Amino acid sequence: MNNFIILDDHDSVAVALQDIPEGTVLKTRDHGDVTTIEDITRGHKIALEDIKKGADVIKYGYPIGHATQDIKRGEHVHIHNIATNLSGELSYHYDPIKVPAKGKKDDRKFMGYKRPNGKVGIRNDLYIIPVVGSVSELLDPLVTEFKALHPDDGNFDNVVPLKHTYGIETPQDNYERARKILVDAAMQPNAGAVLICGLGCTDDDELKKMKELLEEANGPIDTKRVKFLSSADSDDEIADGLAMLEELNEAVKDDHRTPQPLSELKIGLKCGGSDGLSGVTANPLLGRLSDFVAAQGGTTVLSEVPEMFGAETILMSRAKDQATFDKIVHLINNFKEYFERFHQPIYENPSPGNKAGGISTLEDKSLGCTQKSGTSSVNDVLMYGDKIKTRGLNLLQAPGNDLVSSSAEASADCQMVLFTTGRGTPFATYVPTVKVSSNSYIANLKPRWIDFDAGQLMNESMDSLADKFIQFIIDVASGKKTNNEKYNVHGIAIFKTGLTK
CATH class of the missing domain: 3.40.50 (Rossmann fold)
Known part of the structure; x- marks a missing residue:
């Protein structure tokens, strides 16, 4: 195995593929023999030529910054002698390049779950999603109880709680952004079924809003695969939540992978x-x-x-x-x-x-x-x-x-x-x-x-x-x-x- 690599013919530095001791001779095609003048750690850069202060340091064929002092051939190139060239905002213009032709088609298949909306999942997971962070801690006992009954996650590939800290007290733009991500998660093609948990006692009526957003984004909700649990409306949210999880587990029992x-x-x-x-x-x-x-x-x-x-x-x-x-x-x-x-x-x-x-x-x-x-x-x-x-x-x-x-x-x-x-x-x-x-x-x-x-x-x-x-x-x-x-x-x-x- 070579102990260094030069990534582009125009590069002024090489990268150490393993720890290289001081005094090691690196035999290169375009730069001759380069002798390291100090120890170089794996992943770090070595100067292939003398680099003057202010000159660009080239890696991947592009400048990665400029030398802040004269750098000798064989010297370690890092934060002590190089700094970024970047500053402020830039102006850009469209200068397209010719993109390589696409590769060959491959006839291989993967075994996935075809969803009614046409999307394909690679897992049939159970997602438990709290609409507000204040009910996130409810997820742990729900998962524990379900796994006690179904040590192998029942008919699901995984049981995935999506705990977070956002709630209606969160500034509105952040809460709306969070709710959008949670709606996205509920519609993830890997989700075979979803339990959405809410506090149920807020003026925002977060569960109702979640239902509306899901319907806007994905049409009518499949109530066999998407359940809503309101803690405020339940005398025992763990028992009620577990009952819903059992219904969801039953709903996916006939799901199977297809090519x-x-x-x-x-x-x-x-x-x-x-x-x-x-x-x-x-x-x-x-x-x-x-x-x-x-x-x-x-x-x-x-x-x-x-x-x-x-x-x-x-x-x-x-x-x-x-x-x-x-x-x-x-x-x-x-x-x-x-x-x-x-x-x-x-x-x-x-x-x-x-x-x-x-x-x-x-x-x-x-x-x-x-x-x-x-x-x-x-x-x-x-x-x-x-x-x-x-x-x-x-x-x-x-x-x-x-x-x-x-x-x-x-x-x-x-x-x-x-x-x-x-x-x-x-x-x-x-x-x-x-x-x-x-x-x-x-x-x-x-x-x-x-x-x-x-x-x-x-x-x-x-x-x-x-x-x-x-x-x-x-x-x-x-x-x-x-x-x-x-x-x-x-x-x-x-x-x-x-x-x-």
């Missing part, structure tokens, strides 16, 4: 706890998967808008048309305006963990993050809380926060979320969350977190590993449980702005 085309896949693309290898291994692997799904007529969704800053022009150049380009510009500028409205620096990124893993600037991080999108055209842009309308690659308005962004992808109807990580995380959203490690170290250290090890790319070709990964994703879509499902790790987080009363 579905890969065009029905809708997959979220996310990363968190990234390191210097995320943009080398795990994120490009997701990019391959994204291009494959798009070629089959399926859909992938890329979110985390702040982690597009510095690489947004690459996405803009792949917009399918002027209208989509304009949507991307609005997506980027709207999020920058949001930062400014709350007096936050736009480009204060990456995180301390990212830096420890070898990521130096926001451009460095964003160019690695956007590798998840592959090379396909950007076909649509979704606002927060929107459902997918267009096949192919979509961009989604959501923050860099892992929990909020992943939940937004699930609420957009992604049946699963692929989550790359270099430093690891136990987090999962409420749909199957596939953790893909950028390195084998974290995969071996955290086998209960990591589902697929992209660090295998150190010893295996991208073509070979991508074939295995695609089959793995088809298996997950067909029922293979992810680690978060095995260990009952599920969650939802909702985007919030402003104050809390």
